[in-house]
Amino acid sequence: MTRSDAQALIRSLRSAYAATPKNLKIIDLYLAFSVSSALIQVIYMAMVGSFPFNSFLSGVLSCVGTAVLAVCLRIQLNKENKEFKDLAPERAFADFVLCNLVLHLVIINFLG
């Protein structure tokens, strides 16, 4: 792979990505936020040690959990996904909100 091939690949990916609907882009942004949050926590833990381990787990799993739920939402909202053709997007969003609330209850309980 030469350098120009890589650049061409990136350009094509970018243009393809620009075609995705806005709501899916919002979800992707949310994913990026949540994953980077998790990463920062892991770096901190690597630096200072995992003393209140439950708190560390709580924080990381909250980010990871909400990322997973966002991925599920994205799958359900993507119009190219034939499996979820009949599912109303509002229903998917309601599921997302509900699952997030339950996840965060458990997380807060575990935070200590």
Place this chain on the structure above:
Amino acid sequence: MADRRGMPVYFLAIIATLSICNAVASSSVVHPVSDPHRSAAVELFTPAGRSLSLEETYEALRTFEVLGVGKAKLRSDGCLSVLEVLKSAPSSPKDLYYALKVNGLSKCTSERAVFEIAASRLKAALSDASSLLDYHYTVGGLVLIKDQSPDVDVALSDAKGTFQSIKALSQSDGRWRYGSNNPESSTYAAGVALETLAGIIKLEDSEISPSMISAVGNDIKKLFDSIEKYDDGTFYFDEKVVESLEYRGPLATSSAVVVGLSSFASVASEKIDIPGEVLLGLAKFFLAIGVPGDSKDLFYQINALACLENNRRVSVPLILSLPATVLSLTKKDQLKVRVTTVLGANSPPLKLKLRQVLKSDAADVSVIDSQELTHDSEGGFYYLDVLPDNIDVGKYKFVFQILLEDPEHKKSYATGGRIHVPIYVSGVVNVENAVIAVLDSDLGTVDTQKNLDLVKRNDISLSANHLQKLRLSFQLSTPRGLAYTPHQAFLRLKHETKVEHIFVVGNTGKQFELVLDFLRLVEKFYYLSGRYELEVAVGDSVMENSFLWPIGHIELDIPEAPEKAPRPPPVAADPYSRFEVKAEIQHIFRAPEKRPPKELSLAFLGLSFLPFIGFLGGLLSLGVNLKNFPSAPVPATFALLFQVGIGAVLGLYMLFWLKLDLFTTLKAVGLLGAFLLFVGHRILSHLAATSAKLKSA
């Protein structure tokens, strides 16, 4: 009184025939009330720096009255408070009760008008009474007025009803409750209730039927079924539940029951059947306390003993006491025994027999035949002139029996059957023929032999090698010439390096002998040669001349220790050093974890906000807008409520982390969730409908 005859069969008038039975009451010796009690009373009932309350004044005066101590100042101080309570306006029934009690003992006033006012107040309080203590103070007060001023009208308006209300508080186990809304039953309350019921009978005996009296008699029987006892024949009462706020302890509880029993027995028309051994056991309980250190305890003790002594309807306990339980054969001590009532008064004419003398190790064979002790009427005690010849040094149990001369008295006094008293007979044990010798091992011939005089220090010197033996022998005999095995007979060898060895000197009969075979003992001696100091110790609790004498030294020649021999244990320079204060132990609990420096944590806190800011920035760059927010009012409110609802749940989670607990949170989440579901459903279905319309359009 025809209706009082023909009583229920179970309520028999048999009393204290058990006093003659052979109940074996093993006992420790108790002493009746005597001068130490009197001096303690004077000391305890004059507290420095404060005046006594009416209740305390009554307790003091009653104790002094029983003990025969006069106290004029207490009387005059008490009278001031009594007159204040009786004459001035509203006083509680409790104050009136104690004022009347003090008045009865110190005779402050006998004005009829004062008693009439008090009687009318008490009667008014009685009609309002509901708890046991209310009844106790009002009825008790009226009885006292009747005693002190007989022409005042103290008739109860409804004696039967009052009797029954008190009886209604009784429980099935003979205990009583303090009030109808108090579920705990108490033995102390039973004593108080019996006293109160006796008071009602005193005031109005015609209204109380025999069946009611016998019902109370049954309660007394059940109460005495719950009596507790020690192995030496002491009986006492205690509460079932000791954690209640009103727990007063076994002394107060037993005292209350005794006072209640004796009040009731004195007014009940039939005798109350309490076995003499129980009354004697109760008397022993009170006397075994000795002289209490607290004024209230002294009052409880003396008041209860006075009731036991003065009530002729139940049997009066007789106490056998010995001024000395250690008799010395050397001093030719006489055995002296006193028999008195609990308060120290003389007993009725009786014969005191010494039935058996049992040695502590052969407890069923008596050393002597039954004999009678002579009575010294001047000193008031019984004595045995000379101890029988069979009694040698040692520990014995003397078994006494009290025989009342008048058959009538047998019913009214409780003597306790056979009374066992532990007696120590001490004397000088003679040591004779003490010899120490070094023997050649195989043949047993004597190499050196020295005589010892074990009444003083000796200073003999011997020498031996490991092939020889050491023999110590002596004879011990009691003053009567018999063999005696003391508790301790030792020979101690102490090396120069302070290593010691102790050997027990065994015996057959009178002859005590110890043979140390050094050949076998070299290892025990840690192969230490050299000079060993010798000491002989013979001792026993009944030996008046127990001794520990150094007798000299022995030079032991022992071969060198082989390789693997045990080393002697290191001996501390000061043998008492092991009792010194030890170093303080620093407790290290789990060491706290290392925490990161504050700045680093704060830096990362800031860092963790970065992704969120990035998220917001990204949203803005995407061109996010709120165009789809519904404009019509109803959907708009639902949309707003939906957002607010989600915000509220997240806020609740914050509160949960900060201070709430899981259950409250779950409850709140349930409520908020239901609200959110409803609102969310409305707005989302509205949005779905609008988008469907758009699509179809």
